[in-house]
Amino acid sequence: MSVVSIEDVHKSFGALEVLKGVSLSVERGQVVAIIGRSGSGKSTLLRCVNGLEPFQSGRIEVAGHVVDQDPERLRMLRKDVGIVFQSYNLFPHLTVGKNIMLSPRVTQKVSAAEALERAKEVLAQVGLLEKFDAYPDALSGGQQQRVAIARSLAMQPQVMLFDEVTSALDPELTGEVLLVMEQLARKGMTMMLVTHEMNFARGVANETVFMHEGKVWEHGPSAKLFSSPETAELRNFIKVNIK
Amino acid sequence: MGIELHFGPVLAERDILLRGIWLTVMLSASAIILGSALAILLVATRSLGSKFFQTMVDCYVELLRNTPFLVQLFIIFFGLPTLGLRLSGVEAALLAMVLNLAAYATEIMRAGVEATHRSQLEAGASLAMTPLQVFRHVVLIPALAKVWPALSSQFVLMFLASSIVSFISVEELSGAAAIIEQQTFRSFETYIVVTIIYLILALALKAMLSWFGRLVFPKVSGIVYRQVGAGA
């Protein structure tokens, strides 16, 4: 049984069709990397999975939830599906600790004591326990992104989505974030990541999906996909993106 | 052409002046607190409610912002008794000030709320929060921090506008001035003294609001916000 099942999804922004019949499935514990040029629809696809973008036709089911635009069902879904954004989107007026504790307390009715425990645990997991009382603006980009990951983890999700989470970071800061993601993968978290980090995709993701012009152009086990690409578009993409 | 000014008789009426100062300060402080609370309620309603509620709030705001405070005061003080609700001068004054300030504050706060970056809303929604929870925990405080300068200015304006309640014989500072003027016949001196008192109180209020802003909203950095300011 797939944890994430995407069936023939079509999505348009107005007159522009961005997803032209995408089908994909992710098993529990699998790590799937989605690569492709800008405009290929990869981020849009990811955002459809947790309902941030509505889609016109097709079907998406994640962790037992069917994705539609019903607000209550979306909220239920988002307790099981975490997302980390490119621009981290931490809440600037709350400390790191409060950022992490907010949603469990407010949406999952977790007690203050337990929320505190969870927050410390996930913060330690990403290696930033000492920053518990700091404000986001005192942290580097890499640190903020790790806090963002911890914030999603505190919800104890079944699936984690990563939307180009290292693209906004200075090169020397991407390493610490990728390390955290790799550790998560090894612990068995089901992950879908849109990324430009080809080496990460090849090394950590079980399966890689190459998207082109709104369709799944090629997909398969990462090692094979990168070493023997079948289509010209993927060959070109690899040539341009892997130095 | 010499103007002889005698401040003695005016300052002899210290008691009336002090009572007037007290009432002005009480009315203004209460109006600021209650008006702000009402404004937060209205902004929340406008952000989270249906189109109907949005329109209702907008109508309220436009109505109160495009009519004089004095006329609103008269409607409350003279009009409500005909409906069976007889308010004292002070009660009517407070009600009018609260309703008036709430209208302006709602408009100012709305600008702050609408300047919230979409990414913050997405982050909140993605953490399974309801719109109300997002408003309360993610949007409100940064919005208030953004518009605190404009809000402070509006508070000071309401403090100055409190002088108008003297029109319905409330004995706050301006009302006290009217009484003292009648008793001493020293009109110019009376109003010079009262004006200086208003000036000192206004400067004190500005300082307090500025200090309060630094105390409560120190940490709203990280995302660059558009400059939001008060409307007309």
Place this chain on the structure above:
Amino acid sequence: MIVAFGWNELLFIITSAGWTLLLTAIAFISGGLAGGIFALVRLSRLKILRRIAAVYIAVIQSIPVLMVLFLSYFGLYAAGLELPPLIAASLSLGIYVSAYLAEIWRGSIEAVPFQQWEASESLAMTRGQQYRYVILPQAARISLPPTVGFLVQLVKNTSIVSVVGFIDLTRAGQLVNNATFDPFPVFGAVAAIYFLICFPLSRLSRRFERILNVGRIH
């Protein structure tokens, strides 16, 4: 004897609205002229002049309009001048207007990007020419939304001039109410007339602001 609120009373209210508009116009024009001068003084290269203007503006902005009204009225009276209510009210409001418009216009001039000053100076213009041909035209556009917005404030603030004996729209309402004891229709009509004057101006101000924001580079 209680009179019914009829057409005569309504007519009285409407004509008083005309006086309110006249008062607004005189105050705005006289205050505008003075305000423009104060704005430029506020930006003068002489520190002492800047200080004087700054104090004037700060004081007027920190006291109730009612006090400005009383002070100028009783001040003139003490100086031996007893002016007709219309002039007294206009001059007093003019003082209030001059301070606020000075501040708005100074802000507008300062909002013109400094590169404009540099460019015009590099073209060998005198300070006066810079103001006339480069800075003020741009400042004028920037100042439109807040100036129109302030005009709305002015119309509303004319409601207090009855204290110097002038019969404006609000005073007319009071008088009619005293005769008819029918506060809701009377003050309702008064409020409606103010609304009809102010609301379009408010909308205009917002429209100017939208147009301005589209044209400017943020």
